[in-house]
Amino acid sequence: MKRKFLVFLLPLIGLAFAFTNLPGLKPTVRGNYPSNYFQAPVAQALLLSGTFGELRPNHFHAGIDIKSARGIIGDAVFSAADGFISRIKVDKSGYGNSLYISHPNGYTTVYAHLDKFKQEIEQWVKNQQYVQESFEIDVDLTHEKFPVSQGEEIGKMGNTGSSNGAHLHFEVRETSTQNPINPLLFGFRVVDNIAPKMHSLKVYALNEKREELGARAVSLYKSGNTYRVKGDTVLLDAGQTGFGLKVYDHLDRVSNWNGIYELVVYQDDSVIYDFTLESFAFDETRYINAHCDYEERVTKNSYFNRCYSLPGNQLSIYRRKANNGVIDLQDGQASKITMVAADVAGNSTTLEFYAKLKPNAAVLAQPIFNQKYNYVLPFNEGNMIRTEGLYLHMPSGTLYEDLYLKYDVQPERSSNYYSKVHRLNNNRTPVHDYFDIGLRPTQSIPAELKPKVFVAYCEGSRILNCGGRWEDGLLRAKVRDLGAYAILMDITPPTIRQVVFGQNMKGYKQFSFKISDNVASSPNVEPLTYEARVDGKWVLMEYDKKNGTITHYFDGETITPGEHEFSLVVRDAVGNESAFERKFFR
Ligand SMILES: [Zn+2]
Known part of the structure; x- marks a missing residue:
């Protein structure tokens, strides 16, 4: 009965979809993804504070960020389809508490920054933490351990790991490769009638090796539905030129600047460059530092998509790269440049201008590596x-x-x-x-x-x-x-500060400390490690790295009523240690 109803309804949904997309273009999609297999992982409407492929420091965003209904943690999170929990990870940074669900159709969905797992999993995780004597765990599971059905509550939305505010980071991956795919290609209902907005154009004078000889920003203005440059023409400093574009997408009912889905650049009538944020591999995500203008990001926290490729950029998101996106104009020649940015719903925005070589450009076209190098x-x-x-x-x-x-x-x-x-x-x-x-x-x-x-x-x-x-x-x-x-x-030991701890812990739900060090560390070096024991036995303290807090929640079993001896040792990256020891009553 249910199935028949769906089949009947499908043509109608297709029609509605086509209407909301007008005017615009159909986004370019290579894969063939099921559009009615997954249900939304939350009960509320999908309001997004982040889209797939959005430009972030050193990576492309691998999922969508779904807002909490009231801005606080605790919203129920549901399995998007039948399947089984194939991985559970607890991380003090990154994804925080996350669940991976593998589905029989070859996709895996990922739910990150959860506050809590559902009771049965929560208990199992805690047991694992005590077995491994580690807050952080990362366990792969087979299908018989935790099967889940579509719509089953699997946890609560949270703010764990590298998250600044309650939200659900949700991903869809191809199970066999673990490559993330744009979740919005799976038919989730996100209201988006707003086209991307273009902010600034950057013009790069290049040499034969695509090395930057100089760059300048050109401001844009909107005339009707099209963005233009002042005077309609950009005068180029060098025959070989690359462009960069700062562009963001916007969705209904949210104020966030989100990432676009697709950008296509035309020189006259031919496509010379494009990219599509349909999917990528995690081991190529750092190529974002070649895709974007890195200097803009580092110095101004501003993201320009480079519309030509640096020689060592091996990202797979480009389909067409005529002359690597570089335009090559001779004296007196002009070309019409058109850039079309689109979101995944098909709303699109166009920029149009003419590019023409400056009459005296030959002078600038000489290599200008005037800074000394060895x-x-x-x-x-x-x-x-x-x-x-x-x-x-x-x-x-x-x-x-x-x-x-x-x-x-x-x-x-x-x-x-x-x-x-x-x-x-x-x-x-x-x-x-x-x-x-x-x-x-x-x-x-x-x-x-x-x-x-x-x-x-x-x-x-x-x-x-x-x-x-x-x-x-x-x-x-x-x-x-x-x-x-x-x-x-560094000979300075780490700092331990009591947040909630006293001799009499009767009636308390938890005790917690702040731990910090005088030296920060690079991502591949662990800045602080800690070990907490009660009466000599390891106890779980949950570590929230972003605010440096470690917390033990009393569970009624691990620490029984009576007198106990608590000890905490915190070690920095070069082995300086601080210790805290105190008796307490429970
Ligand atoms: Zn996210």
Whole structure:
């Protein structure tokens, strides 16, 4: 009965969909996705504070962010379809508490930043945490453990992990590859009648190797439904030119600036560049640093989509790249450039202008690497540099284009510097992957203090611990940024601050502490670890990394009524320790 009803209804839904899309274009979709298989993972209307493929620091957003109904945690989260829980992960940052559900149709749905799992899972997770003596767990499960049916409540919406406000991060992945796919291609009902808005155009003068000779922003204005530039023509500084576009999508009933689905660039009548945020692989997500203008992001927190590709950009989201998106104009020649940005609902926006070479452009077309450099590192080769104080090894694939490396050595900045400051360009040059760096100390370090030094990224006023291991008299680390590096020492133990704790814990639901350290660390170095025990036995303390809080919730079993001895040890990345010990009554 139910099925018949659906079949009858389908043509009507199709019709309604076509109407809401007008005027616009059908988004380009390569895959064939079921549009009525999944139900929404929440009961309320889908209001999105983030869309798939949205531009974020060092990654494309892999799902959609669904707003909480009232801005607070606790909304019920439902399984989008029948299946089984195939993975449970508890993470102090990242996705926080997350569930993965595998479905028989070959897709996996992911529910992240949950506050709580449903009771049965919550209990199982806690048991695992005690077995592993770890707050963080990541377990793969087979189908018999937790089968779920469509619409079954699996947990509560939360704010765990790297989340700033109650929301559900929801993903649809292809199970076999774990590649995330744009969830809005699966027929979820999101009201969107608003076309993307264009904010600024960037014009890059390029040389034969697609290296930037100069760049400038051009402001846009809207005339009718089309964006234009002042005077309708952009005068180019070099025959070879690339464009960049700052563009965002907007949805009904939300104020958020969300990501677009598709951008197509035409030179006269031919497509020279496009991208579609239909799907990507997690191991290519960092190519966003080549896709976007990295310097704009780092210096202004502004995202421009590059409409031409850097030589080392291997992202799979582009389908057409004539001449890599670069336009090549001769003196006196003009081209009409059209850019069409669309959202997944098919609302689209157009930018139109003419591009023409400046009469005296030949002068600017000369390479203008007027800043001095000491090394040229080709992007498609491995590169190694050895000097008296520095070892550097970049495997092939680390860079997006040849690097004109300016390397200089500056004196120690204070008595806590155990090496000179080695400056490798600056933080405005993107690097795709970790590379090896080794620094030679300039003063002898007593054996007992050798574990306390670290390779520090000391760009501007920021100090980041990048780790360090000794090899051939050099302190070595894997790093992923260009800028200044030096050897620093840290002998300051972490700080433990009581938030909720006292001698008499009767009637309390939990006890909690704030833990922090004097040195921040790079993403591949764990800044703080902790271990809490009651009467010598490991106890679970949930760690919320974004606010540095660790909390134990009394469960009535682990800590029985009576007197107990609590101990907490917190360790920083170089092994400095702080301890807290106290008796309490429960
Ligand atoms: Zn998200």
